[in-house]
Amino acid sequence: MSLFSQTPALTQFGQAYQQNFSSFQSLSTLPPGWTCSFNQYLGNWGDGSSGGMRGNASVFGFQHTATTGLVTQKLELINQTGQPIFALEIKYTGRSERNTLVRYPEYEVFVQGQLASALAYSTTSTGPDSISAIVSGLSIPPGDTIIIEWKSERGGGTGASRQIGLSDVSVSAESFGALIAQDFGAKVGSRSVVNGSHFNLIQMSELSISGSDVELSSITYPLQGSFSSGSIDQFRIKLGNTPNADSATILATSNSNANLLAVEFSNLNHIMANGQRKFLFLEARMNSSFLNQTIRAKTPLITIDSGNVYIQNHDADFVFMNQISTIEFPRLKPQIYSHENVVFIKSPYQQNAAQWQVFDGSGKKLLEGVVDLQTDKTNSVTLPLSRTASYIFVLTDNQNRITHRFIFTK
Numbered sequence: 001m002s003l004f005s006q007t008p009a010l011t012q013f014g015q016a017y018q019q020n021f022s023s024f025q026s027l028s029t030l031p032p033g034w035t036c037s038f039n040q041y042l043g044n045w046g047d048g049s050s051g052g053m054r055g056n057a058s059v060f061g062f063q064h065t066a067t068t069g070l071v072t073q074k075l076e077l078i079n080q081t082g083q084p085i086f087a088l089e090i091k092y093t094g095r096s097e098r099n100t101l102v103r104y105p106e107y108e109v110f111v112q113g114q115l116a117s118a119l120a121y122s123t124t125s126t127g128p129d130s131i132s133a134i135v136s137g138l139s140i141p142p143g144d145t146i147i148i149e150w151k152s153e154r155g156g157g158t159g160a161s162r163q164i165g166l167s168d169v170s171v172s173a174e175s176f177g178a179l180i181a182q183d184f185g186a187k188v189g190s191r192s193v194v195n196g197s198h199f200n201l202i203q204m205s206e207l208s209i210s211g212s213d214v215e216l217s218s219i220t221y222p223l224q225g226s227f228s229s230g231s232i233d234q235f236r237i238k239l240g241n242t243p244n245a246d247s248a249t250i251l252a253t254s255n256s257n258a259n260l261l262a263v264e265f266s267n268l269n270h271i272m273a274n275g276q277r278k279f280l281f282l283e284a285r286m287n288s289s290f291l292n293q294t295i296r297a298k299t300p301l302i303t304i305d306s307g308n309v310y311i312q313n314h315d316a317d318f319v320f321m322n323q324i325s326t327i328e329f330p331r332l333k334p335q336i337y338s339h340e341n342v343v344f345i346k347s348p349y350q351q352n353a354a355q356w357q358v359f360d361g362s363g364k365k366l367l368e369g370v371v372d373l374q375t376d377k378t379n380s381v382t383l384p385l386s387r388t389a390s391y392i393f394v395l396t397d398n399q400n401r402i403t404h405r406f407i408f409t410k
Helices: none
Strands: 017-019 034-036 041-044 052-055 060-063 071-079 088-097 106-111 129-135 145-152 163-173 180-186 199-210 214-225 232-240 249-254 262-265 270-272 277-286 291-297 301-305 308-315 318-321 335-339 342-346 351-360 365-373 378-382 389-396 401-408
Touching: 034 060, 060 071, 071 163, 088 106, 088 145, 106 163, 145 163, 199 214, 199 232, 199 291, 199 335, 214 308, 232 262, 249 262, 301 308, 335 389, 365 378
Parallel strands: 041 052, 180 308
Antiparallel strands: 017 163, 034 071, 052 060, 060 163, 071 145, 088 129, 088 163, 106 145, 199 277, 199 308, 214 262, 214 270, 214 291, 214 301, 232 249, 232 277, 291 318, 335 342, 342 378, 351 365, 351 389, 389 401
């Protein structure tokens, strides 16, 4: 464990924190901001077979044994850039020693608890190996702690383990001139829609602004599905401060695109301030010919002037089935989507005390309750979830049983 109390910081975008461990020769010389979950230092890199840290060779190394278990070598930095950090460029050198042995520890690297697969390292390579990646999809407010963890176990193979280590670490906050788009998968579930004057939610994205103010010039959504242009009367986009589409305001409207490949909103001239975080919604108004067809809106392509726009995209396939007055099926269903640990339900009809349940990935019921559904209004259910995992939300009312799968990230 580091005996220094001063945690290092990132103070400017593009200016890297660097550490080569040249002075690491004991517990007391482990650099500020660094810790090891196995708190023993047992000598020089390349020497000895007992479990513990190794150094004195410009490396932060570790020797695994049958009893060391999962070991975490952790770096903590403070975000002192004065702005949110949405992406980090991380570089390090992976190193291996005692390379005649045939048990191979490996690093899995986590950034803010998120696995960064591109930063993995295995001692099957005798190294040194230069490893780097840009990790996006982050949201680290000013003053918060950046946490990067190198996790390893004794590894596969036979006999004693090779030593594993890292050196030449570089971490910088990235400020890009173009947008970063990350698809977060099916966070909005399939559902039916209402035709006529009703607008139905197709996709939700989070927009975060960094670097300077941004002028949104145009937004284009690539479209996929079996829908026809004649089935959609109009698209519109709304911008809001929360993930509740009801509270957002209309930014622009557009007629259905005849080639079915995309819908574009141009000449927006909308200014978003540096540091703002907004929610962007794509909605569509269907007509009576839209029956048993599908539509998918992918990550929006945004043209901007100055600054940086970071997008976290929440999308899924939507199956639309309009109500036909002469038959009972297909029935209208509530629309369900989620953001973090809040589930939003928009219903085409009213019902008091509709039941909901939450299950984990194994099918174990964790939570249950009731929610009042109001016609064409969005109700929300905040779930007291405590860990990052995949969950299943099930809504049961007098007409439907709807299952919505989502991932909650703390």
